[in-house]
Amino acid sequence: MKDAFYITTPIYYVNDYPHIGHAYTTVAADVLARYHRLCGAPVFFLTGTDEHGQKIEKAAEKNGERPIELADRVVTRFESLWKALDISIDDFIRTTQDRHKKGALALFQKCLDKGDIYEGEYEGWYNVSDEEFLTETQVQELGSDIEKNPNFVRLKEKTYFFRLRRYQKQLLEHIESHPEFIAPLSRKNEVLSFLKQDLRDLSISRSSFSWGIALPNDPSHVMYVWFDALSNYLSALGYPESTDHYNNFWPAQLHLVGKDILRFHAVFWPIFLMSAELPLPKQVFAHGWWTIEGEKMSKSKGNFVDPFEFIDTYGSDGFRYFLLREFSFGQDGNFSKESFIQRLNSELANDLGNLVSRSLSMLEKYREGKVPQADNSIPSILKSSVETHLQDYQKLLPTLHFDQAFGEFWKILSKANQMIDQKQPWALAKNPDQSQELDRVLLDLLEVIRLSSVAIAPIMPNLSRQIREKLGLPELAAKIGQNQIEEKLSWDAETIKKGEKGQALFTRIETS
Numbered sequence: 249m250k251d252a253f254y255i256t257t258p259i260y261y262v263n264d265y266p267h268i269g270h271a272y273t274t275v276a277a278d279v280l281a282r283y284h285r286l287c288g289a290p291v292f293f294l295t296g297t298d299e300h301g302q303k304i305e306k307a308a309e310k311n312g313e314r315p316i317e318l319a320d321r322v323v324t325r326f327e328s329l330w331k332a333l334d335i336s337i338d339d340f341i342r343t344t345q346d347r348h349k350k351g352a353l354a355l356f357q358k359c360l361d362k363g364d365i366y367e368g369e370y371e372g373w374y375n376v377s378d379e380e381f382l383t384e385t386q387v388q389e390l391g392s393d394i395e396k397n398p399n400f401v402r403l404k405e406k407t408y409f410f411r412l413r414r415y416q417k418q419l420l421e422h423i424e425s426h427p428e429f430i431a432p433l434s435r436k437n438e439v440l441s442f443l444k445q446d447l448r449d450l451s452i453s454r455s456s457f458s459w460g461i462a463l464p465n466d467p468s469h470v471m472y473v474w475f476d477a478l479s480n481y482l483s484a485l486g487y488p489e490s491t492d493h494y495n496n497f498w499p500a501q502l503h504l505v506g507k508d509i510l511r512f513h514a515v516f517w518p519i520f521l522m523s524a525e526l527p528l529p530k531q532v533f534a535h536g537w538w539t540i541e542g543e544k545m546s547k548s549k550g551n552f553v554d555p556f557e558f559i560d561t562y563g564s565d566g567f568r569y570f571l572l573r574e575f576s577f578g579q580d581g582n583f584s585k586e587s588f589i590q591r592l593n594s595e596l597a598n599d600l601g602n603l604v605s606r607s608l609s610m611l612e613k614y615r616e617g618k619v620p621q622a623d624n625s626i627p628s629i630l631k632s633s634v635e636t637h638l639q640d641y642q643k644l645l646p647t648l649h650f651d652q653a654f655g656e657f658w659k660i661l662s663k664a665n666q667m668i669d670q671k672q673p674w675a676l677a678k679n680p681d682q683s684q685e686l687d688r689v690l691l692d693l694l695e696v697i698r699l700s701s702v703a704i705a706p707i708m709p710n711l712s713r714q715i716r717e718k719l720g721l722p723e724l725a726a727k728i729g730q731n732q733i734e735e736k737l738s739w740d741a742e743t744i745k746k747g748e749k750g751q752a753l754f755t756r757i758e759t760s
């Protein structure tokens with residue numbers, strides 16, 4: 249049996265509507281969840297919303313509504329975006345749910361019982377928009393700007409502190425002995441250098457506002473929103489109960505996060521878990537950030553990319569593909585409408601769409617849509633190089649090299665397109681002596697098209713289904729214990745029933 253695969257996205261703040269950054273992490277997680285399901289693994293894919301804290305309280309106040317009303321309103325935007333983007337989540341957690349509060353409180357209690365939480369007073373700066381206490385270095389770097397920025401507030405309040413320092417050495421050792429724990433490498437090095445400095449104890453409660461989970465030992469404080477939020481990864485599994493979900497899926501295989509929230513996941517979270525004597529997640533992977541048309545995305549610039557707009561106009565598959573194909577996961581990259589359209593036109597409409605329509609229309613024209621009998625005396629033209637690319641694809645995708653994995657598969661498509669140009673099936677069709685050679689070419693093309701339906705299934709589930717319909721094959725089903733990817737991603741693994749051109753797979757986007 250394959251190892252269980254528990255994958256999470258960050259839970260998103262509800263003070264704002266979802267944008268491309270949220271879509272990015274969630275699509276990446278979805279591709280991995282779908283891939284691992286096709287590998288036969290039991291998968292649990294979690295996302296959700298982070299609904300407590302000062303930032304949400306303030307945003308609600310500004311709108312003249314209660315925080316829960318704001319959350320109830322915005323959460324539907326996230327839910328409908330995930331639906332529109334074909335995100336195959338297994339659960340959606342909200343930090344205002346009772347099941348979550350129960351888990352968060354249980355974790356907090358464990359840390360209290362361990363003696364890792366003590367009462368004190370916090371004096372310093374707080375970044376409300378990031379819900380983060382500023383370090384001395386950050387304060388120094390900001391200088392006098394700090395007082396001009398409304399996101400920063402000066403705090404002086406009673407608080408409970410978490411003894412981070414106690415676990416500093418243990419965490420460093422864990423990172424060194426588990427090289428895959430933080431990825432990519434550059435991010436791991438950042439965390440290591442942070443951990444090599446003196447680690448100040450962390451304030452984990454707030455007493456100057458009330459929108460949060462009241463502490464079990466002192467209800468005049470609410471839990472620090474990051475302690476609350478991080479515990480969602482456990483509460484969603486039913487923690488502290490020993491549920492089947494908990495037993496099957498903890499520790500998580502992978503927390504996907506953006507680079508800005510790595511420290512919370514790779515320093516604070518493992519330390520809370522160590523304190524509670526729980527196993528640590530296997531990996532925290534931090535991806536990079538999108539700029540928009542070369543600029544930082546920001547409210548004041550009004551340059552947020554609204555995923556709904558793109559999905560409505562160009563469909564969900566194209567948007568998903570672009571997000572993971574444009575630059576490598578882990579790096580920063582840029583979103584421009586021009587490159588979006590260019591990529592979709594050249595890779596989806598031309599390379600894939602045209603290959604499918606050219607090939608199937610030739611099959612209809614020369615063989616009435618019937619799949620020819622293979623003549624074993626004529627060897628396949630593409631098989632051996634295709635096999636190499638397929639192996640690479642299967643190494644690259646589960647290791648989060650999405651752009652390279654699809655790049656590798658696209659080499660197969662371009663080889664198939666080149667084969668058409670070289671073999672000129674229209675010329676072969678004129679000569680009855682070359683009928684078997686034409687059959688071979690058509691069969692090779694059909695097989696590449698079938699393989700496409702398997703390789704793109706995790707990223708473009710709708711196009712995958714449409715291709716399979718054209719070939720008379722059932723939709724790819726994920727079944728625990730059955731490795732569909734491995735089985736069906738090998739040459740001639742399925743019997744193609746037919747080849748029906750039908751509607752175009754992906755229409756070229758005109759840019760008048």
Ligand code: MSP
Pocket residue numbers: 257258259260261262268269270272273298477478479480505506507508509536537538539545
């Ligand atoms: N609520 C916290 C996470 C708690 S997890 C226990 C939070 N929420 S958020 O709504 O701000 O979502 C942030 C996610 O979106 C982060 O992973 C962040 O990196 C990502 N992005 C925000 N802007 C982004 C880009 N411009 N590009 C890519 N990802 C970006 O943080």
